[in-house]
Amino acid sequence: MSHGNELSMRELERQLQELRRDKVKIDDHIRRMEAAQKRFGEDDRSKLTAMHSQETKDDKEKKEDGEEDEEKEKDEKEEDGEKKEQEESRKRKREEDVEQRKKEGRPTKADPRSRNLFGKLLGHLHSAKDRLQKEKTSKVGELQQKALMKVEEKVNISKMNLKEFRRGEFTKTLEEEQARVLEIEKQIEQKEVVLLQRRLEN
Numbered sequence: 367m368s369h370g371n372e373l374s375m376r377e378l379e380r381q382l383q384e385l386r387r388d389k390v391k392i393d394d395h396i397r398r399m400e401a402a403q404k405r406f407g408e409d410d411r412s413k414l415t416a417m418h419s420q421e422t423k424d425d426k427e428k429k430e431d432g433e434e435d436e437e438k439e440k441d442e443k444e445e446d447g448e449k450k451e452q453e454e455s456r457k458r459k460r461e462e463d464v465e466q467r468k469k470e471g472r473p474t475k476a477d478p479r480s481r482n483l484f485g486k487l488l489g490h491l492h493s494a495k496d497r498l499q500k501e502k503t504s505k506v507g508e509l510q511q512k513a514l515m516k517v518e519e520k521v522n523i524s525k526m527n528l529k530e531f532r533r534g535e536f537t538k539t540l541e542e543e544q545a546r547v548l549e550i551e552k553q554i555e556q557k558e559v560v561l562l563q564r565r566l567e568n
Contacts (some may be wrong), residue, residue, distance in 0.1 A: 378560060382558065
């Protein structure tokens with residue numbers, strides 16, 4: 367009978383050692399999970415700072431766009447200078463035409479009324495064309511920005527949902543591991559009591 371008791375005591379001791387090893391493994395796993403959870407919080411903070419730095423970068427780009435606008439204004443001034451030169455060359459041409467008409471005996475001046483009407487119509491057409499162009503570019507830009515904002519919102523929402531899901535799964539796993547540790551501790555206590563009783567009986 368002592369031989370049977372000895373086997374069962376050895377078996378109990380072996381089971382106790384296995385349970386203790388399992389408990390240590392699970393405790394390590396829980397510690398690692400808690401460390402990972404802290405890192406998630408730090409990652410969120412770092413992402414927020416990254417988003418903030420991105421916003422400041424966007425602001426800088428807008429300022430650079432302002433500098434580009436200044437360059438465009440300089441280009442427009444140069445174009446104005448070129449237009450003035452073209453007008454002067456046209457005036458010279460007109461004067462030459464007037465002299466040639468005098469020589470040929472034709473009237474030296476064109477009808478001022480028709481000339482004024484034609485000029486006004488051309489001006490009106492140019493202004494309408496400019497307005498249309500500005501309207502198209504502004505609408506297209508606005509639509510593109512709205513579309514980009516919507517896409518960014520959807521991406522951020524899906525990231526947040528994914529993070530919440532991960533956190534939920536993470537806490538669920540953590541709770542399960544902690545419950546396993548408690549179960550193992552109870553089993554260890556029970557087996558230690560049984561082992562102690564067996565030793566006292568011998």
